[in-house]
Amino acid sequence: MRKTWYGGARIGLSSIALLCAAISVLTPPSFAQDSQDLPGILGTDNRKPIDSSAWPWSSIGRINRTAGGFCTGTLIATKFVLTAAHCMYDSRNGRPLAAQEIHFVAGYKRDDYVAHSIARNIHVADDFEYGTANGEALSNDWALVELVNEIPLKPLSVHEFAREGEKLKLPEGASILRAGYSQDRAHLLAAHSGCSVEGTAESGRILLHDCDATRGDSGSALLLKTQDGDYRILGVSVAVRTYGAQDYGVAVPSVNFREQLSTRNLIP
Template identity: 45%
Template structure:
């Protein structure tokens, strides 16, 4: 893979020129969503007391799925204390449906915050934030099966230019062709602050998480979004939620 772009870092609150936002794949197809119905209620902002934010999704009453790089201090290269991370579910214009600080952080084995943005490291760029308090919001399930061909996706997150309202790109898709091992290339627009946002696939029982947006990159000269496929974290997430894997490293 040539030129992986590190756009998907930590979002700030400043507005940005949308024509030059990194991670926008041509025309900006994101739409603001002023709605707190499920599954949007389970998506929220991951705020850090040291500044900046990312996006996370409630996958259990106490567990939030997000990008691993969101939980590190850029200056020190070390994990931020779990109690210094706040998850605001259903965040919307300064209000939210539920709030909790973190209690524990579980980062994927093999992830190296200081490593270059290489495909192998980005494939491990996922983490689960365990919350101090449970949330009475229906979690979003994780799909364990590979994606079917021809599927349409929805990506939902809090970009730096719309920091106080969820934005979605509905109708994006996996990028045609092969993806680097451990990654899912896609056509969904995303930028700073959208790190850790879910890629969703609609199904008969409602949307399910099929990927976790982490960065953008070029392959063959074409810019594409980069996500960790749900098949990479489904097993550990299921064990953590059931209590059988919660005391082990991913």
């Protein structure tokens, strides 16, 4: 049985690594460790630093936790941030974090940022179960952080998938990318552009992709760039998992949470 990382605590699971950075003191803003030692770097490391002060990157931010560590989140409304559900728990003891323990910093870059707010409420997917690494838990690994203060930035839209049976159909000619705050470059936003969705699992409730993402990138959005230059959230990056002999990035597709967001009047 292979040892993997779950929120920073090493446990015995056969085929999954969640990507929450669970240390609070981090290396300087350079790649201080070999990227091949990091889970989720699939082959060549294709992450590149990107200007976090310009949209859409300014609407992506670091989710800092007073319990230690951080994740990545994306504004979908001026007071709501989309992220991974497992980021809302203390990895040392499985305790759900209180809202006041969460601080969202949008457009973060070293000692600078665009906007910030602590959380007012945390809304975790109803069927998410922390500490369970099966496909059902992964498919529900998303959460909304409701902020105390509005963030005066343009949110990112949530993609509405078309289905073909268990398949999720992507628009033709679309470009796929992912951007987040990685543990080894904790103070700079980095993106992998030109990656791809490789398929689905769990009856279409999980997206498999080859975008590089490692610890700290949990909760980051898998993005679709349309031909007219718009950006849409395809899903939430949560883990790396082995299917057969191949490692894939795992994302919760927007089809799993779009209806709930619409019911709450957070998206059209």
